[in-house]
Amino acid sequence: MEFQFLGGASEVGSLGLVVRDQGRTLLFDYGMTPTDPPSYPRPAPVNLDVAVLSHAHLDHSGMTPLLSRLPKTRMVATPVTIAVADLLTRDALKVARLEGYLPPYTTNDIQSLHGRYTAVDRHGTFRHHGIEIELTPAGHIPGASMMLYRGNRDVLFTGDLQAIPTHLVSGAEPLECDVLVMESTYAGREHPDxxxxxxxxxxxxxxxxxxxxxxxxxxxxxxxxxxxxxxxxxxxxxxxxxxxxxxxxxxxxxxxxxxxxxxxxxxxxxxxxxxxxxxxxxxxxxxxxxxxxxxxxxxxxxxxxxxxxxxxxxxxxxxxxxxxxxxxxxxxxxxxxxxxxxxxxxxxxxxxxxFDFSAHAGHSELLRVVKESGARQVVLMHGDQRELLRDALAGSVDVILPENGKPFSV
Ligand SMILES: [Zn+2]
Missing domain, CATH: 3.40.50.10890 (Rossmann fold)
Structure with missing residues (x-):
């Protein structure tokens, strides 16, 4: 299987991961960084079969409206994620206009994206032309899901995750996989109680x-x-x-x-x-x-x-x-x-x-998620201190620290 990050490999923002497997092309999240000026990931492949959205936050969803222009892409997310991402991308468009930037997409793109979506429940499975993706809760925010792609190998993409229960959502429920693609926002850092x-x-x-x-x-x-x-x-x-x-x-x-x-x-x-x-x-x-x-x-x-x-x-x-x-x-x-x-x-x-109300797992919780997933190979993304997590995992699993734009195999 070939992986390539369009963005968000070594930074928090503009996430996008392309996975090519058995003649299929998939995209996991497609976000932007809502800074002033905003920054964007690399373009998505035109022949995209399926795009998966883990949750609604703009650093994961902010570029998805562009996918409505591709010829055949199906989109997958929970109904809550679809509704909130709609709200956030419309707002991002408004902010871009207010701040005087040319938005990368239009209201029409946001609207036509709805025709591409298959809404899948929090524990549901998406099937399309032999592609199978199972959802499981990621904690973090309501609707946030980890996505298990069953391909040549089983790949679990975490999106953003929170392992401990909060007022709003229960903690993440990782599934067993061969390859774990995990966020590392809090690598090397623990949250206070x-x-x-x-x-x-x-x-x-x-x-x-x-x-x-x-x-x-x-x-x-x-x-x-x-x-x-x-x-x-x-x-x-x-x-x-x-x-x-x-x-x-x-x-x-x-x-x-x-x-x-x-x-x-x-x-x-x-x-x-x-x-x-x-x-x-x-x-x-x-x-x-x-x-x-x-x-x-x-x-x-x-x-x-x-x-x-x-x-x-x-x-x-x-x-x-x-x-x-x-x-x-x-x-x-x-x-x-x-x-x-x-x-x-x-x-x-x-x-x-x-006050630290973070919705992201701290360092030791991330280690626990790796263990619970049973993965032998871990791809660390979405963090600027991934080395600290790599060092903590050394010896137990094979760890990959990808770079944006650089393809690699798992
Ligand atoms: Zn998030």
Missing amino acids: RKETERRFRDKVAETVERGGKVIVPAFAVGRAQEVLMSLAASGFETYLDGMARKVNEIYAAAPEYLADSRRFRRALEGVHVVEHPGDRRKALREGEVIVTTGGMLDGGPVLFYIGELYQDAKSSIFLTGFQVDGSNGRQLLDEGTLTIDETTIHPACEVLK
Whole structure:
């Protein structure tokens, strides 16, 4: 079998893996990197038979609309992934236009992609012209799946994975395989204890509210915002939700089997005030104690409005909940205590803290997934410190660290 990464081999972003086997051509994920300017993977092969989408995040899905232009490609994903990827790619198009970049595809491409999809359930199997792909939950976010391709050898592609259960989803359920293609975002790094992190988060929220401040919680719309809301659910704070997350909530609420506990999810959302119109934002500022809002890295979205209103208030807090990529406003806030809005640099007086709500498996959990899969060969992708995982696996399995664009055989 021949493998080739179109992108995302040694970095987090723009993932795409082409697999050629027995005259068939498959593609696993096709993402972009939503930086400013955005970056894209290499072009997909024209003769693509099947493209598989592990989950909706843009670094995995952001280029899939282009696949609707290929002559015969069938697409596979869970129904939740299809719905959320539609939302995210439409939003990416809007952002590209706002920022003045020529988008790589059109709304028509996003629309026609639906005719290519076969929706497959979380434990289902896709079959097409002798190609067989079995899905199994990846943890991470609702709908995220690992994909087992049964070919000349059995190849399990993890997409992004989380091995421990969270509020939103149960942990990953790896299947046995010969070759494991695994994400390595957290290679060499462990997460702090999740329960302890959440306790500290709720304590710090309470502290802010008690001293008369507001808490702004920037959170990614897909997965993180919901996880944060569930973590706060029992605490009784006046909580407002703003941004695209509310549309994602509707998709999740309609697919209870993809949630760890759909009743708890619904109950958590019942207590949350949703900002429907920009006019509601004043109300959120007046009456809210906690405002959960996009964008997660402070580079755009309603979060900038709230920060613009509250940054001089030393009683208020900004609690980051996600990974802050280099060059983002969130990273600048953590490293330098400043952020830039409309070319003006401000120095918030608020308390700034970061909490690790990661949806990715840490180093030792990744090692456990390798063991559970029984794979003899492991391809490490989607990480910039893959060597640390390779060293930890040395001697037990054969490890490959691929490079973008460079074909290799397994
Ligand atoms: Zn992801």
